[in-house]
Amino acid sequence: MNEQFTWLHIGLGSFHRAHQAWYLHRLQVMGDKRWSIAAGNIRNDAEHVVQALSAQKGRYVLETVSPEGVSEYEEITSIQKLIPWQADLQPLIAEGQIRRQK
Template identity: 80%
Template sequence: MNQQYTWLHIGLGSFHRAHQAWYLHRLIASGDKRWHIAAGNIRDDAEQVVQALAAQGGRYVLETVSPEGEREYEEITSIQKLLAWQKGLQPLIDEGANPQTKVIAFTVTEGGYYLNTGHRLETSNPDLLADLQGDCKTIYGTIARILEKRMTDNAGPLTLLELR
């Protein structure tokens, strides 16, 4: 029996699609069919990308340009599940807590770390304060809710991976 595993990516932007999704696509194309990507976002400002990808079944075309200006195009098919944004992020939490999810990767912009100029956490930030009250406004709150649910559900080990 072939076991299927989910690689959940939080932060479904161009960087993820050009790198991590491409690598997983290549892994699958090489014969390792165990993996697929489920992906979504913490914020709703990129929901148009999620909806566009959902309409295409997660497929998209990646353009790469060589230093000489030569262009190549490749259809990427590793994203199999798109998680629409929802207040409270329940779809992301449920996917992350699923025992089939073995990797949770995330792309965080510089501002998404909520660090001040001294590289200390901005503990007075409203989003972080909301996380401390049980909400999911940041990567910290989202990962905390996922891990909490995984522990409650005894969902097994997991790898957390930041994509930079």
């Protein structure tokens, strides 16, 4: 079965990128490539995040630090579509109406 699914996430904050997007990325790394993330914001105060991620095609590097202070870095690739902010939120609403969205 090669059906593709997109998880629509509203809010591209640090928590989402460090946890939810990371978990989906790990699923992809383990071989399940059916899922990806489309994401945008309902407020315009973080549009710089959408623009920065768009410039990098949704990819970013996550730094994790162990209790011992050891840093590790991993490129996260689960965000495949970035939805620009618009006052009427139509791009987000339209994305949510796509059948393959979960």
